[in-house]
Amino acid sequence: MILSHFWGLIFHPTQEWNNIREHPLSILRLYLGQIAWLAAIPAVCTYIGTTQTGWSLPGNTQIVKLTEDSAMVMAGLTWLAMLSSIAVIGGFVQWMAETFGSKPTLAQSVAFTSYCAAPMFIAGVCGLYPSIWLAIVAGTVAVSVSTWLLYSGLPTFMQIPKERAFIYSSSILCIALVVFVTLMITTVIFWGMGAGPEFVQVY
Numbered sequence: 001m002i003l004s005h006f007w008g009l010i011f012h013p014t015q016e017w018n019n020i021r022e023h024p025l026s027i028l029r030l031y032l033g034q035i036a037w038l039a040a041i042p043a044v045c046t047y048i049g050t051t052q053t054g055w056s057l058p059g060n061t062q063i064v065k066l067t068e069d070s071a072m073v074m075a076g077l078t079w080l081a082m083l084s085s086i087a088v089i090g091g092f093v094q095w096m097a098e099t100f101g102s103k104p105t106l107a108q109s110v111a112f113t114s115y116c117a118a119p120m121f122i123a124g125v126c127g128l129y130p131s132i133w134l135a136i137v138a139g140t141v142a143v144s145v146s147t148w149l150l151y152s153g154l155p156t157f158m159q160i161p162k163e164r165a166f167i168y169s170s171s172i173l174c175i176a177l178v179v180f181v182t183l184m185i186t187t188v189i190f191w192g193m194g195a196g197p198e199f200v201q202v203y
Contacts, residue, residue, distance in 0.1 A: 042124020055130035
């Protein structure tokens with residue numbers, strides 16, 4: 001369902017955002033039926049790419065892979081991190097809403113967050129072929145589309161003037177960046193605790 005909504009948001013965004021707002025799913029249905037599966041795309045694809053395909057650094061012909069055990073742990077932690085990120089950002093979306101003249105439910109806020117993040121989840125398919133340049137290009141495109149969905153969709157979804165929506169959207173974007181930095185720090189901590197990658201060189 002989230003993918004059908006996603007294409008609707010690309011081609012007729014106003015109608016689709018209104019449809020999502022007026023027919024919200026419960027948080028449980030959102031997670032079990034949509035978010036959990038979308039978050040699995042980058043986790044599973046990266047697991048396959050790092051254990052089966054491998055990658056090489058510029059100027060080096062050696063193929064590097066991860067052991068299946070370490071890749072499994074990292075994929076699982078990545079999946080959980082993405083699920084929790086959607087919940088945290090969705091919570092902040094609802095918490096800030098009243099300040100900007102809107103009163104969405106928590107389910108609506110989480111739904112809005114998940115639809116905005118959908119392009120980044122879908123871009124996780126590129127994990128099947130680990131490449132720095134592919135990751136940069138796909139990541140840039142995905143972040144650009146997500147940002148466009150955020151700024152263009154918030155006035156309609158929250159039913160507030162565009163002037164307020166711009167500040168609201170910018171606040172959400174800042175929170176998302178803080179969440180991202182927090183995840184990076186958490187990753188370093190987990191690596192220090194022994195959950196880091198274990199490499200295998202294939203000649």
